[in-house]
C-alpha cells in the first residue's frame with residue numbers, strides 16, 4: 001500500500017511501486033483530468049503539482065511521491081491563482097480540442113504562483129514543455145497575461 | 153415530472169398520433185439520442201437536432217465531431233440564431249450514430265465529419281430546424297393567448313406578446329409547442345438581423361476543458377473494463393509468426409493475452425499493467441511480405457517516375473508550343489515527407505458487447521463506416537452498433553479512417569477475448585506514431601515558360617505520390633480516370649490564368665505505407681509547390697510577388713480579395729525593420745483556396761547566420777463566406793498557422809528499411825510555444841454561404857514562410873521540413 005495525498009485527500013493505493021503517478025491518478029483514483037500524451041516527459045499533458053512544483057506525472061513513480069502534496073487540475077479552482085487562470089482561459093476561449101489544456105493550466109498556475117508579472121519570454125520558458133497540437137499558443141500567452149492582470 | 157411533459161420513451165407514440173409533426177429530415181421512429189442527455193423532463197423535440205426541456209434547457213444535437221475545431225459551438229450557434237434562444241442556456245450534445253437522421257449532407261448517406269464541411273452542410277439544415285421550432289413555439293403562444301402569431305416576438309429564449317405585455321419562457325411553452333404542426337415553410341432571418349451569427353458566441357466546451365471534466369475516449373471507465381495495449385509489427389505488412397506470453401501473463405494485473413490480425417494484445421485491469429505486459433511479450437514476426445523500402449528509396453523511385461509523363465489531371469492550351477517558344481524556362485522540384493497527425497490524444501476506442509449488439513465509445517469521426525466495419529466483425533446489423541460520440545483530443549483527419557483501423561483493432565480484441573469484458577484499446581504514443589495512415593510522401597516537379605516580356609505563358613506540374621482514396625468508399629466519388637482528386641487538388645485547379653498548362657500525376661500502387669488525409673489533404677503539399685514556384689517565376693520575371701499574383705488572378709475575385717487584404721494589413725511593400733546583426737529578414741506571401749475558403753498569409757521571418765529560422769509574425773486574411781463565429785475563425789486560423797509551421801520546421805516521418813524511425817515527440821517534434829509567431833487574422837466580410845475553416849488556414853503558411861526565406865536569403869527551399877544547413881549564411 002502506498003499512501004498518497006491528492007488534492008488534500010488521503011488515499012492508500014495498492015499498485016506496483018514503479019507505476020507512474022499518472023496512471024494511479026487516472027486508473028486507480030479516477031482523476032482523469034490529467035492526461036497521457038507521450039509517457040516520456042516530452043509533452044506536458046500529464047503535468048501535476050507536487051508540493052507546489054509542476055511535475056510530469058507520466059515519469060514520476062508513485063512511490064516517489066508517497067506522502068507529498070499532489071495537486072491536479074480537478075483542484076485548480078481551489079486557489080486564487082488557479083481560478084484566475086481558468087477564468088482567463090474561458091474568457092479568451094483558449095481551448096480547442098482541450099486535451100493538452102489541463103497540463104497547460106497546471107504549468108501556468110505554477111508560473112503565476114512564482115511570478116505575478118511574467119513577460120512573454122517568461123511564459124515561453126515556463127510553458128515550453130507543454131505541447132499543444134492545436135497550437136493554441138497565441139491565446140495561452142494572452143490568457144496568462146490576463147490572469148496576471150486579474151491577480152494584480 | 154409534471155403532467156405536461158412528454159417523456160422521451162413515450163414520444164414515439166405521441167409523434168405517431170400527430171400527422172405532420174416531423175420535419176422531412178427527421179425519422180422519429182428511431183429512439184431519441186439517449187446518449188445525448190440524462191432523460192430529464194424533455195418536452196419538445198421538433199426535429200432531430202433540438203430538445204427544449206420544461207426546465208428551459210435548450211439542447212442542440214450536434215451531428216459532427218468536436219475535435220477542437222469549434223463544431224459544437226458553431227452548430228449550436230446556427231440553430232440558436234433562428235430559434236432566438238438564449239445562448240447562455242444552450243447546451244450541445246453529440247448525436248448518436250444514425251445516418252438516416254444525421255448524415256453529412258455533402259456525403260450522401262454517410263454520417264461523418266471531414267473536409268471542413270460541418271458548417272457548410274449544416275447551415276441550411278440547422279437554420280430550418282431552428283426557425284421551424286421557433287414557429288411552433290410562436291403558434292403555441294398565439295393559441296394560448298388567443299392572439300395573432302404576427303404580434304408575437306421571440307428573443308433570448310422568451311416568447312412575448314408586447315401589446316398585452318405577456319411573455320413566456322421556452323420551457324413553459326414546450327409541451328404546447330410539441331402539439332403544433334411542423335410548418336411547411338419557414339422564413340429565415342435576413343443576415344442583418346443576426347444576433348449570434350457573426351457576433352461573439354463563446355465556446356460551449358471551454359469550462360469543461362479547463363477543469364478536467366471534459367470526457368475523452370481515454371477517460372472512459374466501465375465496470376469490469378479491461379485495458380488493452382498491443383504489440384504491433386515492426387513493419388507494414390508483417391504478421392505474427394508465434395509469440396510467448398509467459399512473462400506477460402506473470403505481470404500483476406494482466407488478465408489475458410490474445411492474438412489479433414494486427415498483432416498481439418495484452419489485456420489488463422489498468423493501463424500500466426497492460427503496457428508492462430505488452431513490453432514483456434516475445435513476438436516472432438513473419439516479415440516475408442512486409443514492406444521494406446526506406447523514405448530515400450521511395451523518393452528516388454518517385455524522382456525516376458517524374459521523368460515520364462503521368463496521367464493528365466488538367467490540360468489547357470498547348471504547353472509544348474509554349475515551352476518551345478519560351479524566352480526563359482524556370483524549373484524546380486519539391487519533396488514532401490510522410491507526416492503523422494500526432495493528435496495529442498493517441499488513438500483509442502472502447503467497445504462493449506451486449507445482448508442487443510455492441511456499444512462503442514469513441515471520438516467518432518466516420519460513424520457509418522465504423523458501424524459497417526464493426527457489424528461485419530461481430531455479425532451484427534450496422535444499426536446494432538451504438539456509438540457514443542465523445543470529444544476527440546485532436547484528429548486532423550486521423551480519426552476519419554476509411555479502414556477504421558484502430559476501431560477494428562479494438563473490436564478484434566473484444567472478439568478474440570470472447571467478448572467477456574468491455575475493452576479500452578489504448579495506443580501509446582509510439583503505437584500511434586508508427587501506425588501509418590500518414591500524409592503521403594510526394595514529389596513535385598514544375599516548369600514555367602516565360603516569353604520575352606516576362607509574361608508567364610506555360611506551366612507544367614507533375615506530381616508523384618500515393619493515392620489516399622483508391623480502395624476507400626470515397627473512390628467512386630473522388631477518383632476519376634485514374635486520378636485521385638485529392639492528390640492534385642490545389643494544383644489541377646490552379647487559380648492563375650496561364651494560357652498553356654498541364655498538370656499530370658503518377659500514382660504508385662506498390663508502396664504499402666498506409667496513407668490518409670492530414671489537415672488540408674492535397675493542399676498540404678500543392679499549395680507549397682505552386683506558391684513557392686510562383687515566387688521563383690516572379691523573380692525570373694522581375695515582378696513583385698503580389699503584383700504578379702493579382703495580374704494572374706483577374707477572374708478570381710475572392711483570391712484577389714484575401715491577397716490584397718493580407719498585403720495591406722502586413723505592410724507589404726514597406727521595408728521590414730532590420731533584425732539583430734548577422735541576421736537576414738524577409739517577408740513572403742501565399743494565397744490558396746481549399747474547401748471553398750480562401751486564405752492569404754504574409755509571413756515575416758528572421759534567418760540567423762547558422763541557418764536557424766524564426767517566424768516572427770503571420771498576417772492572415774480569410775474569406776470563408778459568412779463567418780458564423782468570427783472568434784472561432786480566428787482561433788482556427790491561429791492554430792492552423794502553428795500546426796502548419798510544426799510541419800514546415802520539423803515534421804517528417806522517415807522509414808528505414810520499411811520501419812518507422814520516429815516514435816515519440818523527441819523524433820517528431822511539434823511546435824512549442826516559443827516558436828509560435830504573432831498571428832493576426834483578418835476576416836473579409838461576406839454574404840456568401842459559410843464554408844470550412846478547420847483546414848484552410850494550413851496550406852498557405854509553409855509557402856508564405858518559404859517565400860519569406862527566399863526574400864531573406866535568395867534560397868527558396870525545395871523540401872519540407874526546411875533544412876537549417878541549407879540556410880546558413
Ligand code: FES
Nearest residue numbers: 037038041044058
Ligand atoms: S504524458 Fe507526461 S509529458 Fe507527455
Ligand code: FES
Nearest residue numbers: 097098132133134
Ligand atoms: S487544445 Fe488540442 S492539443 Fe492543445
